[in-house]
Amino acid sequence: MRAAVVRVLLLQLWRDRGALVMGFVLPVVVFVVFAAIFGGASGNTLLLRVVVADELQTAESRRLVEALSTLKTVTVTAQVPARAAAEQVVAEGAADAGLVLPAGARPLTQLAGDGEPPMLVLTHPARSVAGSLLAGHVERLYYERLPDVALRGVVSLVDALVVPLTDDQKTEADRQLAAMAPQPGEPADAPEDGTTMAPMVAQAPATTRGASIDEVAYYAGSVAILFVLLAAVHGAASLHDDVASGVVDRVLTGPATLATLVDGRAVFLAGQALLQVLVIFAVAWLGYGVDVPARLGPWAIVTVAVAVASAGLMLLVSVLCRSAQQAVAVSNVAVLVVSAVGGSMVPRFLMPLWLQQMGWLTPNAWAIDAYGEALRAGSAWSGMLRPSLVLLVIGLGGWLLARQLARRWETR
Secondary structure (H helix, E strand, C coil), rough: HHHHHHHHHHHHHHCCHHHHHHHHHHHHHHHHHHHHHHCCCCCCCCEEEEEECCCCCCHHHHHHHHHHHCCCEEEEEEEECHHHHEEEHHHCCCCCCCEECCCCCCCCCCCCCCCCCEEEEEEEEHHHHHHHHHHHHHHHHHHHHHHHHHHHHHHHHHHCCCCCCCHHHHHHHHHHHHCCCCCCCCCCCCCCCCCCCCCEEEECCECCCEEECCCHHHHHHHHHHHHHHHHHHHHHHHHHHHHHHHHHHHCCCCCCCHHHHHHHHHHHHHHHHHHHHHHHHHHHHHHCCCCCCHHHHHHHHHHHHHHHHHHHHHHHHHHHHCCHHHHHHHHCCCCCHHHHHHHHCCCHHHCCHHHHHHHHHHHHHHHHHHHHHHHHHCCCCCHHHHHHHHHHHHHHHHHHHHHHHHHHHHHH
């Protein structure tokens, strides 16, 4: 009897394609995606895009910038003359972080004392991990590639605080330290002790036109597109319930067509998405201070585009399936995968480059980019128009294709 029960349950599972997909296909797909993401976020495969502003333009600062450029995990995308320009690049997302060697800070040869640290890392609030990684890189490079500069700071510290050095001693120390400087192309020996006597690297958020980028706004956008897509799954799949229950047959006996049913659901799903996004950003505004009212126009345009995209895509996926059960299973798998690849679950800069490029095939990446541009204080409206247009094309294209494919039910 127990064997018969097991056999019946196995047959039920085998016939339930949705359960098979959710139980065996989805976990494997999600695992592969996250393995690629976190595999690419470790070792030598994580590529940080960095902008550099060397305001010092000394031999030591140029050596540090050159050393940074040799790292396999860092790509120096641009070198700009001042901090303000570097902040603009990071704020716009063209670089994951920025390195500034500020002119008004302590010299690179001064390990302690008054003044700001001689190296400043600019961070994007939505990519704070990148800032921490870059800070670790530059501090390590300072001691590994510029040991003579670091030890010159020690000599100065001894001279100022411990025992005053004679001119001859200072000259000899300079000679010895100059001999320690690695020649171009020569690898430097890592020091046994890399501890600092004072902070050498500081971090600060990138700002543009005096306005800081809002981390909460970034994640509100990524969460909004994820749950808007998930919420549209069942509404789109209910088209199959209309076919099975005979609603389609009754509709076709009157003046309406199947396009009417598709359009009605599209309008409902888009309205539902608008309300969801409104609730999410209302919480972000009232609970976390995201200044949505100040950017209400751009935000509204992006939100309409997101709503249309979610409705059109989910209707298309549903019409391509053979049953409501299959539509729900396939849609859930698709939403979770595109959300992982598109950056709703993990920031895309942590992904391998090939996976970052794949993200542009998902609505999530475009929606996150659009909300980032729409809500950044001081940014032009034109920044969010391109991703919003892409989302509208995706949504309207899916909507029209769903209407066309649904006509097969008229002749069944």
